[in-house]
Amino acid sequence: MAEITKSRPGENMRLVEALQYRLPVAGVVSILHRASGGLLFVLLPFIIWMFDTSVTSEISFDRFASVFTAGVGPLPGFVVKLVVLALVWAYLHHAIAGVRHVWMDATHSVSKEQGRSSALFTLAASLLLTVVLGAKLFGLY
Amino acid sequence: MAINYGSKRLVVGAHYGLRDWLSQRVTAVVMALFTFVLLLQVLTPGPLGYDKWAGIFAQQWMKVLTFVVVVSLAYHAWVGMRDIWMDYVKPVGLRLVLQVATIGWLVGCAGWAVQVIWRL
Numbered sequence: 737m738a739e740i741t742k743s744r745p746g747e748n749m750r751l752v753e754a755l756q757y758r759l760p761v762a763g764v765v766s767i768l769h770r771a772s773g774g775l776l777f778v779l780l781p782f783i784i785w786m787f788d789t790s791v792t793s794e795i796s797f798d799r800f801a802s803v804f805t806a807g808v809g810p811l812p813g814f815v816v817k818l819v820v821l822a823l824v825w826a827y828l829h830h831a832i833a834g835v836r837h838v839w840m841d842a843t844h845s846v847s848k849e850q851g852r853s854s855a856l857f858t859l860a861a862s863l864l865l866t867v868v869l870g871a872k873l874f875g876l877y
Numbered sequence: 878m879a880i881n882y883g884s885k886r887l888v889v890g891a892h893y894g895l896r897d898w899l900s901q902r903v904t905a906v907v908m909a910l911f912t913f914v915l916l917l918q919v920l921t922p923g924p925l926g927y928d929k930w931a932g933i934f935a936q937q938w939m940k941v942l943t944f945v946v947v948v949s950l951a952y953h954a955w956v957g958m959r960d961i962w963m964d965y966v967k968p969v970g971l972r973l974v975l976q977v978a979t980i981g982w983l984v985g986c987a988g989w990a991v992q993v994i995w996r997l
Contacts, residue, residue: 773957777979780954780986788993790927791934797927831912834905841902 762855769833772826779823786820804873821870829862897956904949911946931997940994947990951983 759767776783789800804820807813836854840846871877881887918933919925933939958979966972 770957770961773954774961777954777958777982780982781989784986784990784993787990791931791993791997794927797930831909835909838902838905 760852760855761859762851765829765833765836765855765858768829768859772830772833775822775826776830779819782819783823817873821866821873824869824873825862825866828865829858832858832862901953901956904953907949908946908953911942914942934994935997940997943994944991947987947994951987954983955979 786800789796791797803813803816805813807816836858839854840850915933919930921929923929934943959976962972962975962979966975
């Protein structure tokens, strides 16, 4: 165990310390990739519940649709819409950031400039698509 | 090279480097293709109501594809969540509990999804 007990820089960094670091854009995409994946994992039962109720029968489909207007339990409909909006963003960001990884692996395009521009693209594309789908979700078109 | 057997054996970390790296990408590509295939069917002309939505998943090939995606997702999420636990949770006992809970969570979710697919 001796080899692994030697201390490494940053090993005992607290979260508050880590939050004080200014990240480059690629770093922001990276931590959001992790955060969005964690969110999708935590809300996985809700995603499957939506799949279940939307696809099982016409009656359950109506129940699925009504949750977005009438809400569920103490939660009003717009809160459900906000949760789904967060899931939409998490999925888009995670997927686009993932494609970015595969792209970098496949083309060996690993440079500081490419890392920055593709990170900016990931942030912008996922946010833009979230706005477009969110507008649909909230009935703006 | 450091001694890595007996009492000196390195017992922490994943050590599945290449396998995890590759499986994370293969499962991701499967899910991306599924997204594309599903989008193509959702965006066909006509209103998107229950009939069209359920009709997409009623096809046998779509059920099989969805099943492959469910398994891919569970494995993908396992690799990712284990990375998160290994990075942030240092006490071995707590980490083990979280990892076992993660497996239970994912297997449970996958079972539910499979039930939904083949009840249709």
